[in-house]
Amino acid sequence: MNLTVKELHDQRKKLWNASIASHEKYINPENGLFQTQFLENRNCPVCSQGEYIALFAKEGGQYVKCVSCSMVYVNPVFTDQALNDYYDKNHSVQAELVEDGDPFYEKLYNKGLDSIEKYSSKGNILDIGCSSGIFLDIARERTWKTWGVELNVQEYSMACKRGHHVYNQLLEKIKFETRFNAITLWDVFEHIKDGAFYLNMMKKMLFEKGVIFLQIPSSDSLAARILQEKCNMFDGLEHVNLYGVNTIKQLADKCGLKILDIQTVISEIGVINNYLNYEDPYLGSIDNKINIPGLIDEAQLNERLMGYKLQVVLGEMK
Ligand SMILES: [Zn+2]
Structure with a gap:
């Protein structure tokens, strides 16, 4: 399968709309925000300070920026109970999007493995939120031994059928029979409210010189900074913590981890370009061919770590 950018964005839009529709029952129609019974206030998940500036509301949720460390996070946030209930009732549709042999994802997965393999010997790899196991397939092709955790039952059984060791339980409840050389989280960590708790837990599951990716x-990212509330990174509910280069480093420090490698991927220049041409950033117009010339260069963007996604390799501070 080789999707055109337009098809990819159409698909993403469909998924986005389905996800946003599921917010509706939690929203107070009077102010367009989530009803307070589902919410709790919190301090900054990186530096624990309580002072913030409000950025914008998006699809029911409020984003704020920490005055002290500049972390962007949802506040107030869904309680654990409300969040579990939400995930139980709203089947994740990511597996429908990431299909076998999709070169867009294969390239990202291989790029991530390239960075991991610079710092870790190939041995046991655990992918948390492994979906149907496509990443684990690629890791196995590169001779890794593969484990996964997936809470969605359908995706879990797909990953099992592919022959990986997969668990259908919360990470904190699993007793693994081994430690790992690498633990990976692809587009998962931004969903976790208490990132420090998870990093500390994962650290204990590593072999010596193991890495977390x-x-x-x-x-x-330039896309987030230009598009702000129009950017799909901000969904108001699931993406509770949006780290940047400095805040992910600060969180790692707090957990006794250091950044071994950091790079950005996915420029979103097409999306930015649509927006700068007064189009819908994600759909644009098919005949919108006018580039904003010379201002945005993909290589420069990634050199400055301003691509849409960060790929980070963390190792123990020794
Ligand atoms: Zn902070």
């Missing part, structure tokens, strides 16, 4: 949307 995160792919996360970046609040420092």
Whole structure:
């Protein structure tokens, strides 16, 4: 399958609309925000300070920016109970999007593995939120031994059928029979409210010199900064923590981890370009061919770590 950019964005739009429709029952129609019974206030998930500036509301949720460390996060946020209920009732549709042999994802997965393999020997790899196991397939082709965790039952059984060791339980409840050389989270970590808790837990599951790999949307990306509330990174509910280059480093420090490698992927220049041409950023117009010339260069964007997603490799501070 080789999707055109237009088809890819059409598909994403469909998924986006389905996800946003599921917010509706939690929203107070009077102010367009989530009803307070589902919410709790919190301090900054990176530096624990309580002072913030409000950025914007999006699809029911309020984004704020920490005055002290500049972390962008949802506040107030869904309580754990409300969040579990939401995920139980709203089947994740990511597996429908990431299909076998999709070169867009294969390239990202291989790029991530390239960075991991610079710092870790190939051995046991655990993918948290492994969906149907496509990433694990690629890792196995590169001779890794593969484990996965997936809460969605359908995706879990798909990953099992592909022959990976997969668990259908919360990470904190699993007793693994081994430790890992690498633990990966692809587009998962931004969903986790208490990132420090998870990093500390994963650290204990590593062999010596093991690494943790995160792919996360970046609040420092040019796309997020230009599009702001129009950017799909901000969904108001699921993406509770939006790290940037400095805030992910600060969180890692707090957990005794250091950044071994950091890069950005996905320029979103097409999306930015649509927006700068007064089009819908994600759909645009098929005949919108006018580039904003010379201002945005993909290589420069990634050199400055301003691509849409961060790929980070973390190792223990010694
Ligand atoms: Zn902070």
